[in-house]
Every structure is written in C-alpha cells, then in structure tokens.
Amino acid sequence: MHAPVLVLKDSLKRESGSKVHHANIQASKAVADIIRTTLGPRSMLKMLLDAAGGIVVTNDGNAILRELDLAHPAAKSMIELSRTQDEEVGDGTTSVIVLAGEMLHVAATFIDKNYHPTVICRAYNKALEDSISVLDKIAMPIDVTDRATMLSLVKSCIGTKFTGQFGGLIADLAIEATTTVGVDLGQGLREVDIKKYIKIEKIPGGQLEDSKVLKGVMINKDVVAPGKMRRRILFPRIILLDCPLEYKKGENQTNAELVKEEDWEILLKLEEEYIQNMCMQILKFKPDLVITEKGLSDLACHYLSKAGVSAIRRLRKTDNNRIAKACGAVVVNRPEELQESDVGTGAGLFEVKKFGDEFFAFIVDCKDPKACTVLLRGASKDLLNEVERNLQDAMSVARNILKNPKLLPGGGATELTVSAALKQKSSSIEGIEKWPYEAAAVAFEAIPRTLAQNCGVNVIRTMTALQGKHADVGNEWTGIDGNTGDIVDMKERKIWDSYNVKAQTFKTAMEAACMLLRIDDIVSGIKKKQAPGAGPTPSKPKVEEEGDADSEQILPE
Template identity: 60%
Template sequence: MFGPGAAPIVVLSQNTKRDSGKKVQRENIQAGKTIADVIRTCLGPQAMLKMLMDPMGGIVMTNDGNAILREITVQHPAAKTMIEIARTQDEEVGDGTTSVIVLAGELLAHAEPFLANGSHPTVIIRAYKKALDDAITALEGDLSVSLDVNDKEKLTQVVKSCLDTKFMGKWSDLACQIAMEAVKTVSIEQPGGRREIDIKRYVKVEKLPGGSIEDSHVLKGVMLNKDVTHPKMERVVKNPRIVLLDCPLEYKKGESQTNVEIVKEADFTRMLELEEKYVKELCDNIIAVKPNVIFTEKGVSDLAQHYLLKAGISAVRRVRKSDNNRIARACGATILNRTDELREEHVGTGAGNFEIKKINDDYFCFVTECQDPKACTIVLRGASKDILNESERNLQDALNVVRNLLLEPKLVPGGGAIEMAVSRVLTEKAAEIAGVEQWPYKAVAQALEIIPRTLAQNCGANTIRTLTALRSKHATSGHTWGIDGNTGSLVDMKERNIWEPLSVKLQAYKTAIETAMLLLRIDDIVSGSKKNQGGAPTAHPTEESMKE
C-alpha cells in the first residue's frame, strides 16, 4: 500500500535475495583471485619484478608484494580488503606479504565450488576455522624447531633464506650482518626477561646515491641531513656534551590580532631591547650547563647564533622529532621544551664524536662512537635511487626477520615444505570429521599446496609431476622436503639450511584464512556514495530495506 508521502514497498522473493547474495560472493571471490594472480609470479628466488608507474611519472621496480599492492589502485571493496591484509602482514612481521595474498586467493577459489553447489557460507566458514586451529596446533607442535639466538651462524642462514628471493640476494652476507648488528643495537632487555625491539622508530635507513652496495654499513649512532646554523661554528667536536630541545631559540612573534602602538622612537628601541633580553636569557640558560652541541626541533635566530657562537656551541636547527628521539637514545640526553628547566642530568655525554661531513652535494651531521647506543643509522650506498629503494625494502624484511627470531626463536622449513606438511596433517584429520564440513576442511589442505605449486611454476618445473613427487616424499621421508626455488627439484630443507621464522607463517595462515572467512560472510555490498538520477543512493536490496 502507498500512504501519503510513504516510500514504495520493496517486495522480493526469497530466491531473488539468495541470487543477489550468491552474485556478490562470486564477485568477491573473483576480486580476491585477481589480486592473487597479479603477484603470484613474485614468489620465490626466480620471482619476476613488476614495474609500477605512479601518476607523477615515478617508477618503482620490485617483487615485494606489499610494495606492489600499495601502488595499485582498485575500486572493488573485496580487492581493497586483500590489499589491506598484505599491509597487515608487513606491519606485524615484515615478511610473507606475497604468500599471504596467494594463499587467501586460493582459499577463496576453493570455496567457489561449494557455494555453487548450494553449501551455506556458514558451513564453509566453520570448516575453515577448524582447519586454522588444527594448522596452528600442528605448526606450534612437532613441525617447528627451536633456535638458539646466540648461534650467529644459524641466525645468518635463516636471514639469508629470506633474502635469497630478493634483489639483495647477491649481497646477502653483508645484508645479514647489517640487519643483525642493527637489531641487536636497538634491542632492550625488559624486566621479566622480555625484549623490546623497535626497529621502525630507532633504526633509520639513510640512502646515499653513489658508491657500491658493498660500502653500506651500520653507524653506532645517528646521521642527519643537516649542517650547523653558522659557518664559524665548530664542525668536529670530540666527546661532545649534547643538549636536545623542542623549543625555538628566537623571540616569540605576535599573533595576527596583536596590535602594538609606537608613539616615539624610544618605543621601538625598547621593543628591540626586550627581544634581545629574551633571546639572551634563553641562551644563558643553555650556556649554564656548558654543552658543545645543541639540536633543536624549531628555529634558531641570528641573535641566538651569535651568543652560542661566542660560547663555542654548535647549533643544529629544525631537526625532525623522530631524529631527535634517536639522538636522545644514542647519547643519553633528555629532550626539553623549556630552556629554564635544563639541568646537568639532561645533558647527553654518551657520544664520542660530533662531526659535519659533506657527501655528494649535501652536508650530513654525524653523532657517532656512542658508548651504549640504543638507536642506529644504516648507511645504504648504491648506483641509483631505484636500486637504493629496492635495497631498503629488502633490508627492512631482513631486519624484521631478525627481530621476529629474537622475540620468538622458532623455525619451520622453507621452500614450501611446511605448507605441504600442514596440508598432509589436515588431510589426515579430515577423515575424522563427520558431515559436509569434511569437504571444505579438506579444501584448506589443498589450498595450502598453492605455495609449493607456485614455486615450481615460477622456475619452470613440471608442476603436476613435482607436486606428486613432493607428496610422496612427505608420506615416506619426513616433513622437511620442499622445492628448490631455482631449479624446481626436490631437496631436503634441513640439509640446505633453508628455514623461515614460525611467527611469519603463523601470521600468514591466520590472516589469509580469516580474510577468506570474512569475505565469504559478505552477501551484499551497499554503496552510500553513488547517486541515481532521482538523488537517492543506489544499493543492492538489504534485509533492512525489505520491511513491509
């Protein structure tokens, strides 16, 4: 019925609703598969690179799954969700971004036939959840081995197996050494035996074009792209006393609504005297604690530079907050935002050397030879900006692998071996499950085989023959057999010393399976942004809109 001003009633049959839900599920699955297909060739040592061009004309060449997906623009909400899981994987563990997308796409593809046959999404989701729980139990049980974090050789082998699939594989020894040194520098032992390792905040990668990659190294301290404010200030100071400020060393300017009336000449002179007095007070507060070097996040006026120069103090201004935090950790100083609060205990004395150097056309400030730096800078050299950017992405992965191993020292075999082992465990357990849930549960086991299959495909091996042989090996010779990503032949990962951190695999499985479950639970997409000609938002009919 239509009442006065009433909206027309939407009457839909149950079949129409079901068809609409199925259509959306099919579209979501298709979007997930498309994203997975884009970066499937980026898995393994023989991975292909993608060349990405941004709207500004910049070019990125990489095989890092997260970097590729970050540059891609997509409209479909399910595809955006897939891109988001690569970002999550990167933020949580820093590695396995390609694997998680490939796995999530395959899990969605395996759910498609069940939906087409009329299975309810809830049944598939329940089976996927059970498979995830069993996979986690298997991974944390017999399939993983413990690592002694003090065994430097073993640690290096694990980081190498992460880097061998990337551009920096040729310089893996150097990259391993840099990553281990940097992570151990910023590692802090907490009460209760816990470690705090914040590599995002306290490990800075400084990229300098020129030189070769072999010239890259870790500084036991901090490096900034800054010069001293006055040309006559000291550029080299041994055992500097460092003060860190978060306040301007200049007279406070009046706001726009400030109104000053000057009647006679003496008034203007008086204002200048006040300004000079204020700046002198600021500088006297600093000079009282006898520093050699000050870093401030704000500006330094010409007058302040004059007073500081007379006192033999070098000043560096407009330092980033993040850089100031790193200097504080490196030399033991405290950042203050009022000069009158400065005390002796706030002065940093942990650095052995302050120096300004010119590299290429830029001046760089070095605070090095620190006694116990809990922050460091990695100086990356390379032929071009593209090479430096790719090297930085690879190095970030290596840093994350070392961090993961120090926080959770457990390993699983690489080269698709662990996926095959978990697949075998799930296949055996599927026989014990009664009812229709058995088939989606078994589908998770089959979906896990996509990792070894992709490795075989990317190096040109016969996929079916290789996978059949690998299944046979796992049934008879143990769970450490995998695929050599360079040749496609079967090798024992234990003998090859190719291992991966357990935390990376756990995160990848959890993220991939939970995302597949989330996308299967969606049966409608409602858009609140597009307008039809009448001005009302267009949408698929939902449960709420189907009111009588």
C-alpha cells in the same frame, strides 16, 4: 486500478546469492594471480607506474598491491590483507594473498553444490586450529645470541628478494640495526621498535657495499654558521632543545605603541638581554653542540659561536628523539629547566660531511646507542628504494625472531607438512564438513606449487614426489629449493621461515577467506553520475502504477 508498486530508481544496485560468491572468488583469484609470479627466489619483478608518473620496480607483494587501483570491493579487501601482514610481521605479504586466493578458489566447488557458506567457514576454522597445532609441533627453537644462525636465517628469509643477489650484506645490516635498538624488558621479553628508532638514509652514489649501520644518528643538516662553528668535535657534550632560541613573539599579533625614540632602543635591549640570558643558561653546562627543533636567531648564534658551541636548528622531532636515544641526552622544553643529567655525553664523534651537494651531520660512535641509522649507498634512486624495502623486510624478520625465537622449514615444506597432517585428520571428521576440510588441506599446497612453477620445473612431477615424501612421518623438513627446483632437506640448505610470519600468514589468509565467503549481498548506494546540465535527481523513491507508467505520484512523507 491496481495497487501501486514501489520501484527504486537507480539509487540502489544489488547483487546477491551465489553470483556474489563467484564474483568475490574471481576478484580474489585475479589479485592472487597478479602477484603469484613474485613468490620465491626465482621471482619476477613488476614495473609499476604510480599516479605521479614515477616508476617502481619491485617484487615485494605489499609494494605492488599498494600501487594497484581496483574497483571491486572483494579485491580491495584482499589488498588490505597484505597491508595487515606487512604491519604485523613485515614479511609473507605475497604468501598470504596466494593462500587466501587458493582457499577461496577451492571453496567455489562447494558453493556450486549448494553448501552453505557457514559450513565451509566452520571447516576452515577447524583446519586453521589444526594447522597452528602442527606448526607448534614442528617448530624448532633457536638461540638468538648466535650471530651465524641469525644471519643464515635472515638471509634465507630475504633470499627471495631482489637484494638476495648481494649475499649476506642486507641481512648483516638488518641484524646489526635490530640488535642495536632491542631493549630488554625483563622476563625474557624484548621490545624492538624498528619504525621509531631505526632511520634509513638513502644517498645515491657509491656502491651498495659502502652501506653501513652507524652506531648513532645521521641527519641532513649543517651547523647554523659554518664559518664560525666547529664541524668536527670529539666526545661532544650535547644539549637537545624543543624550544626556539629567539625572542619570544607576543601571542595573537600583539601591538606595541612606541611614543618616544628611546623606547625603541629599550625594546631592542630587552630582546638582546632575553636571548643573552637564554644562551647563558645553556652555556652554564659547557655544551659542545646545541640542537633545537625550532628556530635559532642570529643573535643566539653569535653568543653560541663566541663560546665555541656548534648549533643545529629546525630538526624533526623524530630525529631529535633518536639522537636522545643514541647519546643518552634528554630533550628539554625550556632552557631554565636544564640539568646536568640532561646533557648527552654518550657520543664519540660529531662531524659534518658533504655527500654530493648536501651536508649531513653525524653523531656517531655512541657508547650504548638505543637508536641507529642505516646509511644506504647505491647507483640510482630506484635501486635504493628497492634495497630499502628489502631491508625493512629483513629487519622485520630479525625483529620477529628476537621476539619469538622459533623456526619453521621454508621452501613450502611447512605448508606440505600441514597439508599432509590435515588430509590424515580429515578421515576422522564426520558429516558434511569433511569435504571443505579436505579442500583446505589441498589449498595449502598452493605455496609449494607456485614455488615450483616459478622455478620452471615440471610442476606435476615435483608435487607428486613431494606429496609422496610428506605422506611418511619424519620428512617434515623436505621442500623445494627455490633456486634449482630440487627436492631437498631444508635443514641442510638452511632455508628457514620465522614462526611468527607463518602463523600470521595462515591466520590472516583463513580468516579473510571466511569473511569473503560469508558475503552474500553487495548493495551499492552510489548514485550514477548525471550528464552535465541535467536537473537534480529526485531524492525520494517514486511510485509507478502498473498499467499506467506515465501517472507518477510521490510517496507522502
């Protein structure tokens, strides 16, 4: 009888070696091919059906990949890339996937030739360092206070988007919104929080040209008692509260036993007095508008409206913070703690307007708002959703430039310059790393090549002509005009890219390619689903003896 051999039953599946490398490269390339056609101004749109049956029409790489449902782990990590890119710099989500896919594609040849993945990764990391130093050389500093330059810059960055056809409208909205919420921290630093302090309100109807940036805040609320309270106040004094203006309920289901009938009246009187005191403490400061995040009882509403004060209740915390930033008020937790300095006097107008069937409150014309609302109008919800996505990208571009005011040429010129510089440098590299380094240099050409493909020009001729130009020094700004496919000077056509976006794209793509190349084992610990009615699977691995498959013995614990 032979020694028992351990056989693992179905609980672990394992793939390893070059098989895994090729599978990962295939999966990454498949993801890159899905969104390759959405790069550049002549890009195609994708129509996506989401889980709820809704439709999304977009050419934003991140929005497309977000809706994809993929099973392959390498493909999932590629999708994660575009999300990282979107959160970090808000643009370049398509480029990063195309570039990472190409980096992996060129590595496949070396895997076939039995190069060790760490050798390829080492060469790639060296190429990344050199490419960032090339970016530093060709970057052009700009003046962020020059509105025209900023406008042309944001315009060229979102020219590839769907709203590119509306000219400078979206770029204009984006720059106005980001410069409004920008806060100088001193020493040349600026804090621009576009997620927290810029709200985008989409109201279907009207034309896209009616969209505007409000110097203040707009909320989907009406005053509590429309008949009794004013709906339009000039230069309002605003008090913001984070507490309920109603009788305090006892904690944990308090029970009160009333013995006499008069006790009930006393109880009601206590309630009335409590609410009256609260309202009097607020009315001491002569406000015109009281906004609370919690409830507001009818009695409090009565006292406030009698004093000619308008009130809004149940506001979101984020909206309340925005109003505080816009009109200079402070959100107060208890009416007793109110001070004159907490009252917001920075707003020029409070007004309630009706759009369609809904009422919207506007607190606008603020003196020095540090929060704003972008009001988008348009034909349909789908259109507005796409405009909002493009506006988010445009605001991210404007924020990147405010944070790091440096420019790089667009239209694939940056990638070609980096590619030419790396090719030149590869001749001085000795040893086995030379070839992967050279391959990385070639991979950078994927971006201009994809641009040329999407324009519908002869790709081989265009790429050959471009490589010829970039072989000479001084042609760093030569690239492809994404609309026509012509080879032009990017400075003349004002096609730019932000330095932050490009540097982040290169770093993310290279590091992701290296990470995926270093995976040599995929071990899946997922058990196969059982047929209904089958018994429980044995949790311990079984031992089968060679030559006697029927006699099984469980391993001792």
